[in-house]
Amino acid sequence: MAPRGIHARSTAETSLRKRHARARLFALFCAAVTWAGAALLMLLLYQISVNGFKWFDVQFLTSFPSRFPYKAGIKSALVGTLWLISLVAIISIPIGVATALYLEEFGKKGRLGRMVEINIANLAGVPSIVYGIIGLAVFVRGLGLERSLISGALTMSLLILPVIIIASREAIKVVPMTIRHAAFALGATRWQTAWSHVLPASFPGILTGVILALSRAIGETAPLIMIGALTYVAFLPEGPMDAFTALPIQIFNWVSRPQEEFHELAAGAIIVLLIVLLTMNATAIFIRHRAEKKRG
Amino acid sequence: MAEFTPTQLQSKGVTQLQDQAILALQDVSISYSGKAAVSKVSFPIAKHKITSVIGPSGCGKSTLLRALNRMNDFIPNVTTEGKIIYNRQDLYAAEVDPVEVRRNIGMVFQKPNPFPKTIYKNVAWGPGINGRKDSMHELVEKSLKQAALWEEVKDRLDESALSLSGGQQQRLCIARALAMAPDILLMDEPCSALDPISTAHIEDLLYRLKSSYTIVIVTHNMQQASRISDYTAFMEMGDLIEFGKTRQIFTKPHKQRTEEYVTGRFG
Numbered sequence: 001m002a003p004r005g006i007h008a009r010s011t012a013e014t015s016l017r018k019r020h021a022r023a024r025l026f027a028l029f030c031a032a033v034t035w036a037g038a039a040l041l042m043l044l045l046y047q048i049s050v051n052g053f054k055w056f057d058v059q060f061l062t063s064f065p066s067r068f069p070y071k072a073g074i075k076s077a078l079v080g081t082l083w084l085i086s087l088v089a090i091i092s093i094p095i096g097v098a099t100a101l102y103l104e105e106f107g108k109k110g111r112l113g114r115m116v117e118i119n120i121a122n123l124a125g126v127p128s129i130v131y132g133i134i135g136l137a138v139f140v141r142g143l144g145l146e147r148s149l150i151s152g153a154l155t156m157s158l159l160i161l162p163v164i165i166i167a168s169r170e171a172i173k174v175v176p177m178t179i180r181h182a183a184f185a186l187g188a189t190r191w192q193t194a195w196s197h198v199l200p201a202s203f204p205g206i207l208t209g210v211i212l213a214l215s216r217a218i219g220e221t222a223p224l225i226m227i228g229a230l231t232y233v234a235f236l237p238e239g240p241m242d243a244f245t246a247l248p249i250q251i252f253n254w255v256s257r258p259q260e261e262f263h264e265l266a267a268g269a270i271i272v273l274l275i276v277l278l279t280m281n282a283t284a285i286f287i288r289h290r291a292e293k294k295r296g
Numbered sequence: 297m298a299e300f301t302p303t304q305l306q307s308k309g310v311t312q313l314q315d316q317a318i319l320a321l322q323d324v325s326i327s328y329s330g331k332a333a334v335s336k337v338s339f340p341i342a343k344h345k346i347t348s349v350i351g352p353s354g355c356g357k358s359t360l361l362r363a364l365n366r367m368n369d370f371i372p373n374v375t376t377e378g379k380i381i382y383n384r385q386d387l388y389a390a391e392v393d394p395v396e397v398r399r400n401i402g403m404v405f406q407k408p409n410p411f412p413k414t415i416y417k418n419v420a421w422g423p424g425i426n427g428r429k430d431s432m433h434e435l436v437e438k439s440l441k442q443a444a445l446w447e448e449v450k451d452r453l454d455e456s457a458l459s460l461s462g463g464q465q466q467r468l469c470i471a472r473a474l475a476m477a478p479d480i481l482l483m484d485e486p487c488s489a490l491d492p493i494s495t496a497h498i499e500d501l502l503y504r505l506k507s508s509y510t511i512v513i514v515t516h517n518m519q520q521a522s523r524i525s526d527y528t529a530f531m532e533m534g535d536l537i538e539f540g541k542t543r544q545i546f547t548k549p550h551k552q553r554t555e556e557y558v559t560g561r562f563g
Contacts, residue, residue: 109372176409178405178407178409179409179411179412180370181367181370181405181409182405182409182410182411182469182472183411183421184367184370184398185365185367185398185402185403185405185473186398186399186402186421186422186425186426186472186473186476187395187396187398187399187400187422187425187426187476188395188422188425189395192425196421196425197411200412201412
């Protein structure tokens with residue numbers, strides 16, 4: 001019996017060694033892929049910085065676009081983007097979160113609910129240019145909102161609503177059922193339960209989804225071109241009904257010029273866009289961190 | 297209080313209740329998607345007494361307990377038949393608001409489920425949403441004292457409830473339920489996730505609460521049922537086998553099945 005036992009053990013050990021080796025190999029592969037992605041991103045950032053930073057100064061931020069590169073700036077585009085993203089946030093967050101809350105907490109989980117669910121998932125995959133066409137037909141022409149900030153914001157909101165709804169639903173779904181039951185057992189209504197317990201518990205997840213969605217909106221160009229945001233704007237929008245331009249459009253405009261200087265200006269504008277984006281993300285992380293700490 | 301004449305009880309083969317009934321189950325049947333979980337169960341719940349419901353796993357005792365404050369409403373495809381009379385009113389009558397029912401009939405669950413908020417807010421939230429505004433501090437203190445938790449948490453009311461141990465969390469859940477001043481407190485195996493010391497804590501607590509609350513407790517633990525309860529209902533496969541005074545059920549059961557169960561011959 002003894003030799004057989006030893007034999008069995010040694011094969012088990014070889015196979016264990018093999019399994020460890022395979023695990024290490026896989027970890028190595030994952031690390032390589034991760035770093036390859038990060039390196040590519042670094043390379044892009046490096047190239048943009050090299051080209052763009054020499055134009056990046058106060059004059060660049062506070063000037064309107066111009067046909068002379070040394071006079072050109074992104075004032076109107078930056079202000080337009082800030083306007084746009086604020087309006088998009090105001091429109092899309094309440095609608096998106098309320099929809100998710102309704103679908104998860106209040107709506108009957110029947111055939112209709114499943115159909116809505118599938119449709120929302122499909123909408124998330126529709127190309128942005130299609131939303132641009134809808135925006136042009138419905139908001140610009142149909143409702144007569146013209147080529148205004150509000151048209152752009154409504155179009156962008158349509159574009160990112162599916163993302164917000166899906167992310168919020170997932171965040172709401174993982175709130176334990178036992179918490180809802182605890183609230184119901186204290187004589188809470190569905191609304192009180194959702195407002196006081198489900199929403200706060202799912203807040204970090206919802207915030208992540210919202211930020212991803214807004215980040216997408218801030219970089220989208222196609223729908224804005226479609227609804228006819230202007231490419232040359234030498235004034236600041238003063239209200240939601242004003243015409244506007246936005247950073248991606250300004251970048252697109254500069255890149256399509258033949259002169260090298262304008263390409264560098266585009267790089268400078270990309271830096272500004274990235275800073276806006278990172279500021280938004282950092283704010284979200286800060287808020288989420290505080291919310292999580294508060295809940296303990 | 298519930299109308300439950302002795303003849304009615306005897307006609308169902310149920311031992312007569314010597315105390316005043318606060319709640320009365322009459323031919324209660326519950327099924328999930330047509331599959332019966334509880335069939336035609338009738339027994340009364342005595343006021344300011346502890347009634348325990350015992351039986352093997354899957355006998356329908358938890359389902360029955362959840363029916364008493366309409367928590368089964370949240371499970372899809374549950375149908376409840378028969379009557380549960382509380383204050384001369386059938387809890388399942390069309391005009392009854394289940395939210396109102398749960399305000400008066402509280403519940404403590406099998407696993408401690410405190411809200412991921414501070415200890416204070418866990419207790420104060422229920423009364424708060426039900427319109428209580430003044431002397432909330434006193435109420436929180438009183439409820440935590442009733443649940444024998446005050447001494448342990450009085451200096452850390454602003455800490456998260458999740459920082460408490462399992463036994464403390466369960467006592468917090470009891471305090472939370474007591475803060476609503478419920479007529480009846482339903483407990484679904486409240487000690488099954490706890491160690492023996494925490495269990496002893498909670499049993500002591502239940503014993504003291506009896507003077508002012510009516511408690512219905514579902515338990516797996518027969519020693520627990522015999523230690524703390526005044527009345528016991530024994531269920532098996534969705535049927536009520538026997539209901540009576542706890543001492544009678546555990547020492548002189550009328551049904552052979554009950555005797556086999558309480559003496560540990562099965563289950």
